[in-house]
Amino acid sequence: MTKKFTIIITAFMISGSLIFAQNDLDQTASDSKTCLKDWSIGINYGITQFAGDIRQYDYTSSVQTGNAYQDEDFKELRSAFSFSLEKKINEKISISIEHIFGEFAGLRRPNEYVDYEVHVPYSNVSPGMPGYFVSGDKFVTSFNETDILLNYNINSSISKLIKKEMPENLSVIVKMGFGYNSFRSLRTDLYTDNYIYSFGYDELTKNESKDAVTESVIIYGAKIKYEIQDGLSLLADYTVRNSMSDKWDSSIMDGGHGGDRFSLFSFGIAYEIPEKDNSKD
Helix, strand or coil: CHHHHHHHHHHHHHHHHHHHHHHHHHHHHHHHHHHCCCEEEEEEEEEEEEECCCCCCCCCCCEECCCCCCCCCEECCEEEEEEEEEEECCCCEEEEEEEEEEEEEEEECHHHHCCCECCCCCCCCCCCCCCCCCCCEEEEEEEEEEEEEEEEECHHHHHHHHCCCCCCCEEEEEEEEEEEEEEEEEEEECCCCCEEEEECECCCCCCECCCCEEEEEEEEEEEEEEEEECCEEEEEEEEEEEECCCCCCCCCCECCCCCCEEEEEEEEEEEECCCCCCCCC
């Protein structure tokens, strides 16, 4: 009798364990399925515009032409690519990881330095030598950056404001986040191309150093997403990236702009990754 009772109890415990194990597996599969849903990838290409100490105009870009050393015009507007991986949390919120790389640049002519104290890192060098500078400079910065962003769909807020429903295939999204920027910045004389200062280059040369310089950034912006077919959308994006220092243009001026920033206005596409169907016929 005791042996039979023990066998019954053991069988009951094993059965219960198998049931709980199956429930755990089902829950794990359900969680995994949910985790793999609502992912999308995006690619963008656009134009960068720097805002900081070395910029000729506040509201438009500038071009320098006609210098003897130039093979082509020096333009403040440069280009950049971005790639993103986005996870939709609900109808309004998503999070994304974005990688961006490219260039931004700026120039400043002598007339824009009137009444400003110009950043002259090397004050005891002779004219024509690396580091010599009077006024009139330019810079180019190449960069790689990885960001984490929170995206929020404001369609409902816009609908309340205009008292009209937004089209279902059109989304207006605001975003903010932070990133990690790795860069090299070379500042040279606007008229002679003589070396003035740099970050990420060997001192007093135009040779890249072994290590780039890193910087934390704060990001904000907005994008418009227009779905042209199921799972495929067109993007228009405007994002501003703010440096936590004043190094991006290799110029640190008293009375200047302080923290540097650059904007990226870009267009691209987004593709929703199809959910894997594990069902069997």
